[in-house]
Amino acid sequence: VKITPLIQFFSRQASYFVAVGIILLFVLFNSLAGCSSRAPLARVFSGFDVTFSRPYENSQAYRIFRRTYDEYALKNTIRMQQLKHFSDAFNRVRKEYLQEVDENHLLAAAVEGIKKLNGRRGTLQPVAVTEAALDALVGTLDPHSSYLNPDEYKDSRVVTSGEFGGLGIEINMNQNYKVIEIISPITDTPAYRAGLKAGDLITHVDGVSIKGRDIRYAVKMLRGKPNTDVRLTIQRQGNSPFDVTITRAKIQIESVKWETVGGIGVVRITHFISNSEQALEDALQKIFRKLNDKMSGLVLDLRSNPGGLLDQSVGVADAFLSNGEIVS
Structure with a gap:
């Protein structure tokens, strides 16, 4: 099954693949569960009760988020680690998203995401609360950005493998x-x-x-x-x-298909998966060999292409562009 956001590769929204890549790279693996919730500098000063906080953590919006999180999440050994994971993901969005974001708006969305959880307050697993907050937060960015937990990230890799x-x-x-x-x-x-x-x-x-x-x-x-x-x-x-x-x-998935119509070569790219760039090269070589000097044009068909791997889409674009920046 493929999830189809129905974007056109050469449209303005193609740049949103960058946002998807940012979110995909930020997946909490089990090995992170043992990470300290304190920054290295904070550990150095731990004996002096010195606290280093990010500016947004002093905002009213964050205080509301933290109060809501504490109200819903079970107080166990991983709660602070999950809070750190939320903060790290939130910071990644703040600093690296394609466009400037409204921190208060993102935090308000995270609060609403937590409130939609089913279950008695104070008994919900911190992992579930954190995921609900991040799902809602990232969901406000654009239709093609999403937060993936480890299992979802694994599934996405399965699909893009073809x-x-x-x-x-x-x-x-x-x-x-x-x-x-x-x-x-x-x-x-x-x-x-x-x-x-x-x-x-x-x-x-x-x-x-x-x-x-x-x-x-x-x-x-x-x-x-x-x-x-x-x-x-x-x-x-x-x-x-x-x-x-x-x-x-x-x-x-056969990501690249080709045919010839008269003297025109037609290449359809259905998905951008791990072998799409190579498959395109193979298809073009077959078209050139078949038509030779009779070739009068080439059609690149990207209709209903749901997207996929950024590096493959960039490679495909690079095959047709002689200069200029492809993705920024």
Whole structure:
């Protein structure tokens, strides 16, 4: 399953890949759990009760965030470590996001994210509280930025490798109905063979409603080991809802496809995955060999490309641009 934000690579929003890269690089791995919550300089002065704080930590917005965090999070041994993780991620956004951010707005979003958690206050695991805060905070930046926890980051690496277990559909969140919309089934995959179509809405997975749920929640339910079944409830325009059971398979993404039409070469790049740059080079060589001196033009088709790896998209752009900065 691929998550499809529907951006055009050569549009202004292509620069947002930078923001996605910033967030992707900031993933809390288990090894970080043992890190000290105090900066090196603070440790030097620990005997003198000296505290070094960031300017935003003195703001009213941060005090409200901290009060809310303390109210919801269980007071255990990792709470301070998780607070440090939030602060480090927040600082990364403040300093390295593509555009200037409003710190108060980000912190207010983090507070609202915490308040939406289910459970009795004071009993929620700090990891869950921190993730809720960061999900909400990063969600205010742009449609293509997100916070990924370790498991989600691992999943994203699986997808961009070009091979994963699933159904073979590109999906997006339908903002009107708050359910999953199929952008397109990938050719010769279980979803394609089951007759799923672009525009179909997935309302339930194995009988569980996904309305209003985060798209990553749906992706987790849709993916799975090859040769396992999943039941989808589909809402198709002009039809009553119906169920379809699909057997998952190993999905291999062919990121670059090519053909010739008369004297014109046509290259379609469906995703920017780990081998896209090399695959483009191979496709162009085949087109040049086939058309030779009869070649009159080249079409680069990026329609419905959901994005992917920044370095691959830059490499593709570099193949067609003779000079100038590609991403800043």
